[in-house]
Every structure is written in C-alpha cells, then in structure tokens.
Amino acid sequence: MKSFLIILVVALVTALLRFLPVYLLGRKDQKLPENVLYLTRFMPAAIIGLLVIFSLKGTNLSSWPHGIPEMAGVLLAAALQHYKKNTLLSVFSATALYMILIRVL
Amino acid sequence: MRGALKAAFPLTLPVMAGYMFLGLGFGVVLNQAGFGAGWALLMSTGIYAGAMQYVAVDLLAQGAGLIQSALMTLMVNSRHLFYGLTMARRYADSGRWKPYLAFSLTDETFALLSLTKAPEGVCETRFFAAVSMLNQCYWVLGSLLGSFLGQVLPFDLTGIEFSMPALFVVMLVEQWRQKKARLSVLLGLFAALFCLFILGAERFSVPAMLLITGLLLLFKKQVLSGEDKA
Known part of the structure; x- marks a missing residue:
C-alpha cells in the first residue's frame, strides 16, 4: 500500500508540472503577454542545447577514457548531420561508434 | 490516425532505441528492488518520466515518506513546467487529445514536437498525439521487457542509450542551420x-x-x- 501511494504521489506531482502551464496558458481566445509569446517561439532552440548537456551529464571526465567515446559520438553525429542531413544515419552511426568505443577503449 | 502514425514513426526511431534501452534498464533495476512487471507497467504508464522513475525506485526501496517523494519529484521534474509553457499555444486546439498531450510531454517528446512541423496533409494534433503515443509505447515495452528478462539479455546492448544525446545533437545542428x-x-x-x-x-x-x-x-x-x- 505504501509503495502504491509513493507511486501515486510521484505520478500526481509529475502530471501537475506538465498540466499546469498547458491549461493555464493554452486557451485559444486567451491574450498572452507579448514576452510569453516571444519566449515560446525561441525557447525550443535554446532548450535543445540544455538537453544535449543534460543527456551527457553522466559522462565521467576524471578517469579513463575521459569522455572520449561521448566526444567522438557527438562529433560524428554533428558532422554527419551537417553534411548528409539524414537524422537516422547520424543517430545510429554515432550510437554505433559510441558502443564500439566504450568496449575497446 | 493511421496517416499520422505513418508520418510520426520514422521520426521516433531514435527515441525508440533510447527508450527501449533505458526502459529496459529501469525494469531490471525495479525488479532487483523487489518489484515485478505489474509495478513496472503501473509506473511507466502512470508516471512516464524516465529519470524520475529511476529515482522512484530508490524511494520505493527506502519506503520514503510521501512528502519527501513529492518534494523529490518537484526537484527532478520542474523542468517540465518549461516544456508545457512552450507547447501551450500549439496544444490550444487539440481538443480531446489535450490531456494526453500534456501528460506525455517528456524531454524527448518535447524536443521532437517543439522543433518539427507536421508533414503536409497530416492533422497537427493527430501528429502530435501519434509521436507522443509511440514514444510512450517504447518506454512501456522496454520497462516490461527489462522486468521479465531481468539481467539475462541475449545481447549486450550497453551504450545504445547514446542515441538520446545523439538525437539532441542532430536537432541542435538542424536549429543551427x-x-x-x-x-x-x-x-x-x-x-x-x-x-x-x-x-x-x-x-x-x-x-x-x-x-x-x-x-x-x-x-x-x-x-x-x-x-x-x-
């Protein structure tokens, strides 16, 4: 029962954080302050950098291999995407390189 | 809806790789803490927040207090407020899908939806819903698999979770363009x-x-x- 209640609380708080802005700001007839509209336009581009860092935050730089597999994967993904513009190719090649490097280094 | 799913599916493939694997890891850890597949299903459908579910395993294992659990969730998941803020306008017209779209706005779903447009001829709301649902399916399936398989995996897939940062890097390059x-x-x-x-x-x-x-x-x-x- 205790476990069930913990899960319920975690689920409710998570849902609250997700529902609140969508329902407070998401009525169509609603006039939003200009700054809020501006933020919603440029936030996605700004947050993507944060998500890159956030998803790599577990990288251990202090001991071998000092984040080399992560760095190599990021560079390969960026370079492939820049030249080939094929998302799946970039993601899967970078992931494969990373999986190989963490085994051989 | 079929058209929307067809348009959404290729877009979600990188998330599929990441979620299946991270979900699998979650299922294994939860299992080791003494909670089986039913719990994995409950958490991955009801909470559906990757990092937080890993934290929740610790909360369950310690038998943490409810207030402590609530505060921990607030700290780990507050970033979702910003996702909702950003998507609120685009979800304004989504009608009966709105509760689900709001509920399923994870980091990866947010990244995909905030930076892509629905393809020509596909209803935007259905496209949003299709991406959101596919992503959650991957997560739930991964958790269940992890829960059933435990540690006996046929292959060593360690590192496949790198598809997540790789996807974000790709999206960053596209924004840079x-x-x-x-x-x-x-x-x-x-x-x-x-x-x-x-x-x-x-x-x-x-x-x-x-x-x-x-x-x-x-x-x-x-x-x-x-x-x-x-």
Missing part, C-alpha cells in the same frame, strides 16, 4: 554549461532553464533582429 535560431541556441548552450559548472550535474537543469529565460528576455532585441536577417 536556421540563422534566426542561432543566438537562442548559443544562449541555451552557454546557460547549460555555466550552471553545470557552478552547480554540478545533479542540480543544474532548473537554474539553467531560469537563466535561459532571463537571457532570452535580456537579449530579446538581438534575438529578434536575427530573424530579419534570416
């Missing part, structure tokens, strides 16, 4: 690195979001002027 978004991208990267450096890996995400908001407002003129040039 659009000149009008460049300054925003730089502000975001700077804020994230700055807060990571000052506050450390466990606590930087919400301060970084606040800093991004502040910087975007501070440099509004410059950000908007980039738009004219593009």
